[in-house]
Amino acid sequence: GAVVSQHPSRVICKSGTSVKIECRSLDFQATTMFWYRQFPKKSLMLMATSNEGSKATYEQGVEKDKFLINHASLTLSTLTVTSAHPEDSSFYICSARGSLGVGEQYFGPGTRLTVT
Amino acid sequence: GDSVTQMEGPVTLSEEAFLTINCTYTATGYPSLFWYVQYPGEGLQLLLKATKADDKGSNKGFEATYRKETTSFHLEKGSVQVSDSAVYFCALSGRGNTPLVFGKGTRLSVIA
Numbered sequence: 471g472a473v474v475s476q477h478p479s480r481v482i483c484k485s486g487t488s489v490k491i492e493c494r495s496l497d498f499q500a501t502t503m504f505w506y507r508q509f510p511k512k513s514l515m516l517m518a519t520s521n522e523g524s525k526a527t528y529e530q531g532v533e534k535d536k537f538l539i540n541h542a543s544l545t546l547s548t549l550t551v552t553s554a555h556p557e558d559s560s561f562y563i564c565s566a567r568g569s570l571g572v573g574e575q576y577f578g579p580g581t582r583l584t585v586t
Numbered sequence: 587g588d589s590v591t592q593m594e595g596p597v598t599l600s601e602e603a604f605l606t607i608n609c610t611y612t613a614t615g616y617p618s619l620f621w622y623v624q625y626p627g628e629g630l631q632l633l634l635k636a637t638k639a640d641d642k643g644s645n646k647g648f649e650a651t652y653r654k655e656t657t658s659f660h661l662e663k664g665s666v667q668v669s670d671s672a673v674y675f676c677a678l679s680g681r682g683n684t685p686l687v688f689g690k691g692t693r694l695s696v697i698a
Contacts, residue, residue, distance in 0.1 A: 519683065
């Protein structure tokens with residue numbers, strides 16, 4: 471149980487275009503979803519927290535107009551990187567937490583974004 | 587605020603060696619504690635968890651005991667395999683809808 475999927479797994483886009491990444495909880499309802507960014511050989515950097523039906527809460531230094539997060543249902547959250555630039559190239563990982571459990575988060579497999 | 591400190595890596599071990607990755611935490615209240623594992627190019631997988639003092643979490647030969655007196659949750663495995671090569675993250679639960687608080691991760695390389 472507690473499976474989280476992410477799509478796409480890899481994406482290459484041209485500078486200036488927008489890219490949408492989907493995160494789905496497949497077998498549980500995710501009351502809260504989290505988006506992370508990870509640089510090579512580095513720890514996770516939390517970008518934002520989103521609760522279903524509410525606006526996302528962004529971490530300091532993360533541009534909310536550049537990284538649009540939508541959590542429209544209890545099983546789906548999307549991250550849209552708008553007007554992507556090469557410095558946005560990274561590994562993006564989502565995670566989800568249900569209403570049960572003891573606070574654990576379940577992670578998607580990640581999306582490798584490359585902006586050329 | 588809450589924080590997690592884990593030993594700096596990388597850690598390199600020979601196959602069948604004993605593994606310990608230290609993790610200590612600072613938190614108010616009684617958080618739940620977790621170990622996650624990240625294999626190359628993948629997301630994080632929950633490895634084990636413990637919810638109260640003296641609980642022992644275990645999975646796939648890995649163990650960790652929630653020690654309130656030393657605020658620690660060290661990860662151990664008696665005999666590592668090459669397939670255990672990964673990055674290991676210690677974490678504690680946030681309050682309410684706050685995210686997990688992660689350590690910086692420890693990279694483990696197991697050589698045959």
